[in-house]
Amino acid sequence: MGTLQDLIFRINRNAKDTKGIVRQHKIPFAISNTIRVAFFIVFTLVAFLWATDIVEYIDPFKIYKPAVVACGGWIFIAAILVGSLFIYRPWCHLFCPFGLVGWLVEKISxxxxxxxxxxxxxxxxxxxxxxxxxxxxxxxxxxxxxxxxxxxxxxxxxxxxxxxxxxxxxxxxxxxxxxxxx
Ligand code: SF4
Ligand code: SF4
The missing domain is CATH 3.30.70.20 (Alpha-Beta Plaits)
Known part of the structure; x- marks a missing residue:
């Protein structure tokens, strides 16, 4: 999924891969990471309090298993893929729980x-x-x-x-x- 977002981002890139053909945006990290942490907290609370996995409904990895994606999931996945043209890896930066953990572990890489x-x-x-x-x-x-x-x-x-x-x-x-x- 990360590679797919990366490829879509590169479609909207100049030949030297230095900037977008159509303007691309860098969301300030304080904002993107706050959203990612908030999503992680909500995801964890909902999982423990109601035994519900909200990622299950929007999981963009299911693009590789389309038969199990619900209508709301397609809307979310489409937004992520279109957003990838203008923002670098929106799923990774804004929502992915693994991305959040990866960012933390990167500190000791x-x-x-x-x-x-x-x-x-x-x-x-x-x-x-x-x-x-x-x-x-x-x-x-x-x-x-x-x-x-x-x-x-x-x-x-x-x-x-x-x-x-x-x-x-x-x-x-x-x-x-x-x-x-x-
Ligand atoms: S600012 Fe960056 S690109 Fe420019 S010389 Fe220094 S390291 Fe290289
Ligand atoms: S994401 Fe990392 S490797 Fe890629 S340009 Fe930025 S600092 Fe360099």
Whole structure:
């Protein structure tokens, strides 16, 4: 499902995969993650209090088993797929319980996107090309870093080859390196 959303997102992308042909939007992480946490809480409460799995009704993975999707499920799935043209992986960012857990576990991931600030020229091409707000959060020293989907867009566009995906702690950018562009 993640790959399908990714493919749909790429349909509405320019040839260099740096921006949308029709404008694409990055929902601020504070908003998307609040919705995802709220959905997780509601989903958990409903499951424990009424023994009902609300994901069962809207589960977009059922697109691969269409005979069991109800009418409401099709409306939700269609909204996710159309939304994928304009927002990167809306199901993952806004609803997916596994996505939420994945974001938390990513904090202790061995592999991370890392920037070599000695060679970085602060052009911010990586932040612009990132389909999410991850690179921007990394460069701006945000305390909360959104989920990175390891798509490698940032690596591909960096003119100085300063970005790598490798083992180790992520360095913070030097104070003020990107401040002028805030
Ligand atoms: S790999 Fe780079 S471009 Fe892709 S989501 Fe992660 S930070 Fe953004
Ligand atoms: S694209 Fe490369 S050089 Fe430009 S800000 Fe990002 S890491 Fe630095």
């Amino acid at each position: 061995l592999y991370k996107i890392k920037v070599n600030y000695d060679t970085c020229i602060a052009c911010e091409s990586c932040a612009n090309a990132c389909p999410s707000s991850v690179m921007e959060a990394i460069l701006k020293r945000d305390k909360v870093i959104p989920d990175c989907f390891a798509c490698a867009n940032c690596i591909d566009v960096c003119p100085t080859k300063s970005i790598t995906f490798r083992v180790g702690k992520r360095d913070k950018p030097p104070e003020g390196k990107f401040a002028a562009k805030k």
